[in-house]
Amino acid sequence: MVSRLEKAKQNPHSMKAKILSSARRIFGQYGYDSTTTRMIAKDVGIDISTLYYHWGEKQDLYEAVIMDVSEEIQDKLNEIERKVSGQSLTTRLEIAIDTICDYLFFHPEVPNLILSGYFNKNRHGVTLDIKMSEYIANIAVAMELAQDKKKVSIQAKARILAVWNTVLNFISGESFFRPMLDTSHERYVQIVKETLKFILVPAFTLDKKK
Amino acid sequence: MVSRLEKAKQNPHSMKAKILSSARRIFGQYGYDSTTTRMIAKDVGIDISTLYYHWGEKQDLYEAVIMDVSEEIQDKLNEIERKVSGQSLTTRLEIAIDTICDYLFFHPEVPNLILSGYFNKNRHGVTLDIKMSEYIANIAVAMELAQDKKKVSIQAKARILAVWNTVLNFISGESFFRPMLDTSHERYVQIVKETLKFILVPAFTLDKKK
DNA sequence: TAAAAATTCCATCAATTGTTGGAAACATGT
């Protein structure tokens, strides 16, 4: 049994998939309220009622976007978990940083969407339902900061959150931060990874020692 | 010569100041586009045209809010600089974290405003003009990571940015993150400070050693 | 190829947006 959303994702040339893809980007850039259905339609190059034909209400489209992104992140985290298993702690952390950065720099609308869901209320009470709590627990276990998903210490959670948010911020805010560092995109990516590792590695390896 | 904005701030009971104060909070919560002038007026308890009488266009009011917040932050940073001078590096960092956290937790609309300016475009191209670049350089010098404002290394800047953003995120996203840590507001504040120090102190003291 | 189904667009809707003119209410000085 294949859901309609998945069917649309299977064929990236379907109109439904094209709309979803534009919606991801534009909802990410402007947030829920500031994005108009006309903006998305124009971006796809279709009439607004075609958009409504495929996705119904704006809110439904937004929820589809969030679900889409949410699944993608989960997949990525699973991929990382596979990649790092068996490696030393330091190597695990570095692989995780590199992989997640490459993915997010390539899909900057993902951090955009997550952050605008965190920080901005919208007028119609549409809520972001990203299962952050689950992600955090998964990361903690993958990084062997905890044996059991249920038993992650509050300090470990807070540190993971801090690093995770730092990644999102650096990527989502590149247009803002890069001029401050006065550098190219490539070097920016490099500096971000370096900074994250610099922060992350001591934060987690120190914790391990006790 | 006292500007109109400063005159309004001098008397916090003036209508102009009340509007500015509500505008700070609501622009922070909803971002520029999603905030309607009617929402602000309702929050103050006045008719919408009274708001226009005092502040003119929405954009002007927003810019006044940004300038207000911007000045407040600069004052706070100066205060911190005075407080930490002469102390050891570790003490400096800890005082800075404590002071800035206390201030921001008490004025959560400040991180809200900054973050929504970073990450969310708005439809009318209204730009956030917070002099982040300057702040970063000031912090670098205050923390003695650089002798000269002009000569802050790109790595130092990136690390300061990382910590600064982490603070803003934790405070602005409290309603999102605190349930994940399943704790009280007071303990949340404590954990945030702890986490920041944990990240900050090694990040900056290690840098010092070479 | 013709009927049926799916897709697209045009025109329009009511609600909400930023913004303003002008009348009322209030305050101040004479």
Added chain:
DNA sequence: ACATGTTTCCAACAATTGATGGAATTTTTA
């Protein structure tokens, strides 16, 4: 008491919003 200036609200505006009905077009099916 009166005139003058300031502040507030009511009513309205044009533009934009999310959303829909229905005609026109394209695609699929038989």
